Amino acid sequence: MRRSPSLTTLAHALITEVIAPGDTVLDATMGNGHDTAFLVSRVRPGGTVWALDIQAQAVAATRRRLGLIHDCRVELRCMGHENLSTLDTGPLRAAMFNLGYLPGADHGTTTRPATTCTALDAVRDRLLPGGRCTVMAYTGHPGGAEEARQVAAWCQALPSAEWDWRLANPPGTPETAPRLFVISRAERAA
Numbered sequence: 567m568r569r570s571p572s573l574t575t576l577a578h579a580l581i582t583e584v585i586a587p588g589d590t591v592l593d594a595t596m597g598n599g600h601d602t603a604f605l606v607s608r609v610r611p612g613g614t615v616w617a618l619d620i621q622a623q624a625v626a627a628t629r630r631r632l633g634l635i636h637d638c639r640v641e642l643r644c645m646g647h648e649n650l651s652t653l654d655t656g657p658l659r660a661a662m663f664n665l666g667y668l669p670g671a672d673h674g675t676t677t678r679p680a681t682t683c684t685a686l687d688a689v690r691d692r693l694l695p696g697g698r699c700t701v702m703a704y705t706g707h708p709g710g711a712e713e714a715r716q717v718a719a720w721c722q723a724l725p726s727a728e729w730d731w732r733l734a735n736p737p738g739t740p741e742t743a744p745r746l747f748v749i750s751r752a753e754r755a756a
């Protein structure tokens with residue numbers, strides 16, 4: 567599983583469209599903190615970034631990457647995103663998922679379809695009107711293709727009056743490439 571630079575850039579651009587300084591946002595898979603750092607850069611000053619990961623080494627790497635931040639609230643938690651509903655995040659303007667395993671660590675410790683979909687349920691319940699969630703899903707590691715399939719099924723079940731989703735991959739993207747799901751909540755239900 568490789569981090570895909572162009573799709574990552576695209577995910578950041580799509581999230582940038584909907585967030586502003588002062589917003590509250592979530593990185594549901596903190597990893598080495600690239601997406602967390604991006605979110606901090608966009609919601610400061612005055613915003614809040616929640617970031618979750620099940621591995622302590624991910625939290626430590628992210629803490630190192632961020633350094634000291636004084637103008638933004640940053641809540642790094644070593645916990646599964648499937649437990650998001652236990653956190654008092656309040657409404658979210660945006661959320662990012664970058665599925666799979668932590669680069670440079672045990673490849674057997676990956677996100678899983680059931681817990682990913684539980685976390686997506688919690689994000690759906692917290693996302694503000696006009697908010698957006700991106701999900702980068704990798705298909706090259708064991709279980710990855712099934713997880714991408716279940717994320718697609720989860721998206722298809724969203725009520726279309728209030729939700730819009732699409733795959734942001736450029737045309738001609740090979741089957742084996744990562745998939746970038748973009749899930750947006752309407753400003754108002756149609």
Ligand SMILES: C[S@@+](CC[C@H](N)C(=O)[O-])C[C@H]1O[C@@H](n2cnc3c(N)ncnc32)[C@H](O)[C@@H]1O
Pocket residue numbers: 594595596597598599600601602618619620621624645646647648663664665666667668669675676677678681
């Ligand atoms: C591809 S990495 C994330 C990369 C990260 N977004 C970045 O910018 O560096 C996927 C991460 O998901 C984490 N993960 C796996 N299961 C999880 C769960 N249930 N809840 C939260 N994080 C989980 C892994 O430990 C791994 O660090």
